[in-house]
Amino acid sequence: xxxxxxxxxxxxxxxxPEVAAAHxxxxxxxxxxxxGEDAEFVVRTATLDAPECGLTEExxxxxxxxFWWGHAGHHLVPDEVVERVYNHVQCGMGMVVVHSGHHxxxxxxxxxxxxxxxxxxxxxERVFVTNPAHPIAKGLPxxxxxxxxxxxxxxxxxxxxxxxxxxxxxxxxEVFRAGCCFHRGNGRIFYFQPGHETGNSFFVPEVQQVYRNxxxxxxxxxxxxxxxxxHIPELEKVTG
Amino acid sequence: xxxxxxxxxxxxxxxxPEVAAAHxxxxxxxxxxxxGEDAEFVVRTATLDAPECGLTEExxxxxxxxFWWGHAGHHLVPDEVVERVYNHVQCGMGMVVVHSGHHxxxxxxxxxxxxxxxxxxxxxERVFVTNPAHPIAKGLPxxxxxxxxxxxxxxxxxxxxxxxxxxxxxxxxEVFRAGCCFHRGNGRIFYFQPGHETGNSFFVPEVQQVYRNxxxxxxxxxxxxxxxxxHIPELEKVTG
Amino acid sequence: xxxxxxxxxxxxxxxxPEVAAAHxxxxxxxxxxxxGEDAEFVVRTATLDAPECGLTEExxxxxxxxFWWGHAGHHLVPDEVVERVYNHVQCGMGMVVVHSGHHxxxxxxxxxxxxxxxxxxxxxERVFVTNPAHPIAKGLPxxxxxxxxxxxxxxxxxxxxxxxxxxxxxxxxEVFRAGCCFHRGNGRIFYFQPGHETGNSFFVPEVQQVYRNxxxxxxxxxxxxxxxxxHIPELEKVTG
Amino acid sequence: xxxxxxxxxxxxxxxxPEVAAAHxxxxxxxxxxxxGEDAEFVVRTATLDAPECGLTEExxxxxxxxFWWGHAGHHLVPDEVVERVYNHVQCGMGMVVVHSGHHxxxxxxxxxxxxxxxxxxxxxERVFVTNPAHPIAKGLPxxxxxxxxxxxxxxxxxxxxxxxxxxxxxxxxEVFRAGCCFHRGNGRIFYFQPGHETGNSFFVPEVQQVYRNxxxxxxxxxxxxxxxxxHIPELEKVTG
Numbered sequence: 001x002x003x004x005x006x007x008x009x010x011x012x013x014x015x016x017p018e019v020a021a022a023h024x025x026x027x028x029x030x031x032x033x034x035x036g037e038d039a040e041f042v043v044r045t046a047t048l049d050a051p052e053c054g055l056t057e058e059x060x061x062x063x064x065x066x067f068w069w070g071h072a073g074h075h076l077v078p079d080e081v082v083e084r085v086y087n088h089v090q091c092g093m094g095m096v097v098v099h100s101g102h103h104x105x106x107x108x109x110x111x112x113x114x115x116x117x118x119x120x121x122x123x124x125e126r127v128f129v130t131n132p133a134h135p136i137a138k139g140l141p142x143x144x145x146x147x148x149x150x151x152x153x154x155x156x157x158x159x160x161x162x163x164x165x166x167x168x169x170x171x172x173x174e175v176f177r178a179g180c181c182f183h184r185g186n187g188r189i190f191y192f193q194p195g196h197e198t199g200n201s202f203f204v205p206e207v208q209q210v211y212r213n214x215x216x217x218x219x220x221x222x223x224x225x226x227x228x229x230x231h232i233p234e235l236e237k238v239t240g
Numbered sequence: 241x242x243x244x245x246x247x248x249x250x251x252x253x254x255x256x257p258e259v260a261a262a263h264x265x266x267x268x269x270x271x272x273x274x275x276g277e278d279a280e281f282v283v284r285t286a287t288l289d290a291p292e293c294g295l296t297e298e299x300x301x302x303x304x305x306x307f308w309w310g311h312a313g314h315h316l317v318p319d320e321v322v323e324r325v326y327n328h329v330q331c332g333m334g335m336v337v338v339h340s341g342h343h344x345x346x347x348x349x350x351x352x353x354x355x356x357x358x359x360x361x362x363x364x365e366r367v368f369v370t371n372p373a374h375p376i377a378k379g380l381p382x383x384x385x386x387x388x389x390x391x392x393x394x395x396x397x398x399x400x401x402x403x404x405x406x407x408x409x410x411x412x413x414e415v416f417r418a419g420c421c422f423h424r425g426n427g428r429i430f431y432f433q434p435g436h437e438t439g440n441s442f443f444v445p446e447v448q449q450v451y452r453n454x455x456x457x458x459x460x461x462x463x464x465x466x467x468x469x470x471h472i473p474e475l476e477k478v479t480g
Numbered sequence: 481x482x483x484x485x486x487x488x489x490x491x492x493x494x495x496x497p498e499v500a501a502a503h504x505x506x507x508x509x510x511x512x513x514x515x516g517e518d519a520e521f522v523v524r525t526a527t528l529d530a531p532e533c534g535l536t537e538e539x540x541x542x543x544x545x546x547f548w549w550g551h552a553g554h555h556l557v558p559d560e561v562v563e564r565v566y567n568h569v570q571c572g573m574g575m576v577v578v579h580s581g582h583h584x585x586x587x588x589x590x591x592x593x594x595x596x597x598x599x600x601x602x603x604x605e606r607v608f609v610t611n612p613a614h615p616i617a618k619g620l621p622x623x624x625x626x627x628x629x630x631x632x633x634x635x636x637x638x639x640x641x642x643x644x645x646x647x648x649x650x651x652x653x654e655v656f657r658a659g660c661c662f663h664r665g666n667g668r669i670f671y672f673q674p675g676h677e678t679g680n681s682f683f684v685p686e687v688q689q690v691y692r693n694x695x696x697x698x699x700x701x702x703x704x705x706x707x708x709x710x711h712i713p714e715l716e717k718v719t720g
Numbered sequence: 721x722x723x724x725x726x727x728x729x730x731x732x733x734x735x736x737p738e739v740a741a742a743h744x745x746x747x748x749x750x751x752x753x754x755x756g757e758d759a760e761f762v763v764r765t766a767t768l769d770a771p772e773c774g775l776t777e778e779x780x781x782x783x784x785x786x787f788w789w790g791h792a793g794h795h796l797v798p799d800e801v802v803e804r805v806y807n808h809v810q811c812g813m814g815m816v817v818v819h820s821g822h823h824x825x826x827x828x829x830x831x832x833x834x835x836x837x838x839x840x841x842x843x844x845e846r847v848f849v850t851n852p853a854h855p856i857a858k859g860l861p862x863x864x865x866x867x868x869x870x871x872x873x874x875x876x877x878x879x880x881x882x883x884x885x886x887x888x889x890x891x892x893x894e895v896f897r898a899g900c901c902f903h904r905g906n907g908r909i910f911y912f913q914p915g916h917e918t919g920n921s922f923f924v925p926e927v928q929q930v931y932r933n934x935x936x937x938x939x940x941x942x943x944x945x946x947x948x949x950x951h952i953p954e955l956e957k958v959t960g
Contacts, residue, residue, distance in 0.1 A: 090354055090397070092613060103469070112352040112399075112424050114330055116469035118862075123474075126715065128874045128895050133572060133666035133702040142838075142875070143715075151474075154848045154887060155862070157330070157425055157467055160402060162642075167874060167887065167895045171716070173475030175848050175887045175895050184352050185397055186613035222613040227397055229343070229356035234363075234391075235413025235606065235623075236651070332853060358622075366955065368634045368655050373812060373906035373942040382598075382635070383955075394608045394647060395622070402882075407634060407647065407655045411956070415608050415647045415655050426853035462853040475846065475863075476891070570834055570877070583949070592832040592904050594810055596949035603954075631954075637810070637905055637947055640882060653955025664832050665877055707877055709823070709836035714843075714871075715893025 002219045003042045005063040006032045007055065009073035010047040012197040019197050027069050027197065031098070034208035035215060048073050053081045060088045065218045067211075068107070069195065071100035082106050090185030090227050094218025096211070099150075099195030107191070110184050116157045117176070123151035124171040125194065127178055127206070134165045136179065136190060136213045144206040150196035152176045158191070166210075168193055179210070181217075185227055188218045242459045243282045245303040246272045247295065249313035250287040252437040259437050267309050267437065271338070274448035275455060288313050293321045300328045305458045307451075308347070309435065311340035322346050330425030330467050334458025336451070339390075339435030347431070350424050356397045357416070363391035364411040365434065367418055367446070374405045376419065376430060376453045384446035390436035392416045398431070406450075408433055419450070421457075425467055428458045482699045483522050485543040486512045487535065489553035490527040492677040499677050507549050507677065511578070514688035515695060528553050533561045540568045545698045547691075548587070551580035551677065562586050570665030570707050574698025576691070579630075579675030587671070590664050596637045597656070603631035604651040605674065607658055607686070614645045616659065616670060616693045624686040630676035632656045638671070646690075648673055659690070661697075665707055668698045722939045723762045725783040726752045727775065729793035730767040732917040739917050747789050747917065751818070754928035755935060768793050773801045780808045785938045787931075788827070789915065791820035802826050810905030810947050814938025816931070819870075819915030827911070830904050836877045837896070843871035844891040845914065847898055847926070854885045856899065856910060856933045864926035870916035872896045878911070886930075888913055899930070901937075905947055908938045 008028035046054025166179030178193035194201035248268035286294025406419030418433035434441035488508035526534025646659030658673035674681035728748035766774025886899030898913035
């Protein structure tokens with residue numbers, strides 16, 4: 001059993017009727033439903049408008065993997081919440097950061113970079129698997145199509161990914177490192193490019209497969225309550 | 241010509257007579273002198289007690305590589321100064337973080353981790369070169385001795401180093417990844433373990449060679465004024 | 481169920497009575513017994529003196545993870561057998577290379593380097609976990625002791641490990657990257673330093689735990705019958 | 721001064737009049753001319769039809785960086801020559817492997833993988849810089865165009881590149897890791913995708929800039945005569 005919390009700022013759905021129509025339970029509801037197809041996952045959701053963004057200490061302690069979707073409201077997430085999520089990642093909680101979450105406070109803080117990129121709307125995307133034996137690519141074909149997606153273009157200002165799983169091709173002429181793995185402390189972080197609020201990526205079967213694969217990959221191998229910086233005794237009697 | 245700024249909190253020297261005696265111009269002065277032996281470097285220093293910690297926008301614009309020594313005063317460095325240094329690293333400024341600087345706000349922010357470790361005083365250290373062809377190991381023997389140094393012990397909670405240059409052995413029984421390279425944005429960061437305020441590492445010839453090598457390695461290949469996140473036009477006429 | 485084949489050159493046991501006494505079923509038998517304590521593993525062994533070194537196409541097809549112990553007989557392994565093992569790793573078979581296997585033809589071929597190192601006999605070793613959340617470190621303490629082991633010393637001429645799991649400290653003054661992960665094709669390779677024929681590492685409980693953890697980690701995520709280099713049709717109608 | 725040897729199998733030029741016409745001095749002559757525009761380089765060439773492929777011990781000792789272009793004649797390069805080149809890379813000689821050289825014996829041997837990929841002819845390629853501060857990207861725009869190039873497509877069966885410098889977009893719908901850095905022993909290796917015998921990549925100014933940048937990057941930091949595996953004395957008097 002893997003306990004997933006899907007966090008979403010939940011702003012566009014309230015302001016854009018077509019987003020609301022496509023995602024009647026919010027983008028978080030759509031992602032949660034895709035995960036819920038596999039009985040291995042116990043899924044809950046949390047949003048910006050809840051107290052403490054729905055990410056209390058108690059919720060995070062019960063979260064193995066946190067999905068993150070944000071865009072217009074990055075600056076509205078309080079620093080204390082970001083710090084709390086950050087601490088849980090260091091202790092072992094996994095994260096899956098989706099699309100415009102590249103610019104979230106938490107992803108930038110974990111990367112140590114701006115996470116900037118170049119972008120424009122209205123592309124068709126083809127996602128290529130660069131690492132077929134990676135657990136996040138499990139069951140996927142060599143490449144798959146996303147009929148309508150926002151284009152993100154290199155350079156993507158992240159640290160060199162520890163494992164590059166996907167590359168994106170766009171019919172508008174660009175490329176992007178679309179699936180990137182990082183480790184921070186005991187935690188695993190996966191960034192995935194598809195997922196624009198007005199696109200249909202969320203319903204592409206291969207994208208949903210990536211969600212499930214990524215949640216399994218990011219689930220903690222080791223979860224501790226604290227990473228400390230202890231004074232230790234000498235291990236040997238001093239010599240020489 | 242490489243323009244180096246050596247930053248030091250400059251606290252222990254004022255409180256501990258033996259540190260003041262060993263470093264009459266401060267730890268920054270000692271490091272600056274080691275760099276100054278090579279005419280390639282133009283060196284200045286900056287300290288916590290100067291306005292804006294001596295790290296104004298103007299100073300940073302004229303700095304190719306920033307050395308950082310801090311310990312007792314990490315929390316006294318204002319967040320605005322940290323942010324300013326961080327932005328310059330993203331744009332291309334290099335950094336060399338020395339010893340207890342592992343816990344500085346800026347190094348943690350660049351790493352995206354706690355940078356915790358285990359530690360105790362009073363060891364003898366032997367530094368091994370793991371990557372003899374790395375520019376930072378240039379001219380060094382296979383290993384060299386530091387008669388008196390604080391012991392730092394694994395696990396060191398950093399991201400997996402992109403290049404591991406040095407490993408440390410301690411006579412008290414521990415090991416540590418003592419020389420680690422990272423890239424963030426356009427900037428290069430080197431962390432180096434030796435450098436305790438009451439030790440003599442600063443005067444070990446091989447340590448001074450590492451300072452000079454690291455300054456050369458970390459000097460900008462590309463320095464820009466800003467990393468942005470631009471809306472770009474489509475590169476191709478949309479097809480299919 | 482994970483199918484493990486433990487390969488051993490099986491030379492020292494026939495020539496050195498003390499090795500035979502410590503390992504009545506050969507070093508392969510000792511490793512196999514450690515793995516066999518977990519019902520998840522189905523273990524067989526193979527040795528240099530068997531036809532095709534016991535590593536026929538059929539055996540390798542039925543092997544998820546291949547352990548490798550060699551020392552005096554590296555040059556006696558036919559190139560065809562090395563090529564066969566290499567092909568299976570590319571297709572997804574995992575490998576765990578133990579101690580003096582660093583100089584085996586297969587490990588050198590997978591690394592693309594000499595895998596040389598410095599060495600001497602008769603050390604006491606302490607193994608440190610550098611990556612506590614790595615699956616191969618599961619259940620291990622921060623460090624553990626090996627009372628009698630051969631010393632391997634840096635520089636270790638391997639490619640920069642993709643994941644460094646263990647570092648070794650020796651009471652004779654050296655350090656070594658003792659647990660290193662690599663990926664080649666679909667296959668995962670783990671190198672582990674302890675395991676000298678005249679030492680007692682094989683019976684240290686933590687070492688045996690590493691064997692089991694490594695076998696689980698190296699088991700194939702994806703196993704294919706061939707990695708090819710196909711001519712493919714264009715994915716788009718040529719434009720522009 | 722950097723001493724470059726450009727190696728070319730020199731087969732297509734003798735069999736295909738249009739290749740001969742485009743490259744009157746062979747592909748090696750074209751690459752050598754691009755390098756020769758910078759007085760920093762002293763360039764010579766070598767081809768398959770020379771004794772020992774023109775890569776004698778003497779030539780390699782006087783070579784800082786070896787460029788490699790091969791395609792139809794990979795199997796004609798004797799294993800002894802491959803071994804000799806391999807040894808020089810371990811000792812510090814740099815290599816720049818161009819286009820179809822991905823399948824050369826030497827590149828496969830250095831990678832430890834098949835270096836397979838998917839491919840078809842007749843594409844238009846756009847090369848993106850993913851790492852603008854990398855020395856090999858110096859002076860290049862964010863992306864540049866190659867009007868006519870063979871398409872190479874992921875998955876590219878190489879080890880995870882230590883530094884990814886370029887990504888390729890093709891108008892026929894594919895992507896490829898087009899500029900990849902590796903380290904083996906003391907040597908640096910750069911792989912670069914553009915360079916099909918019937919294309920015009922060799923004359924694209926940005927491609928020629930990459931040749932010069934890559935030659936500078938791959939030049940030895942440290943060159944030794946041998947990588948050995950020595951028995952060493954204990955560094956400490958045995959304790960405990």
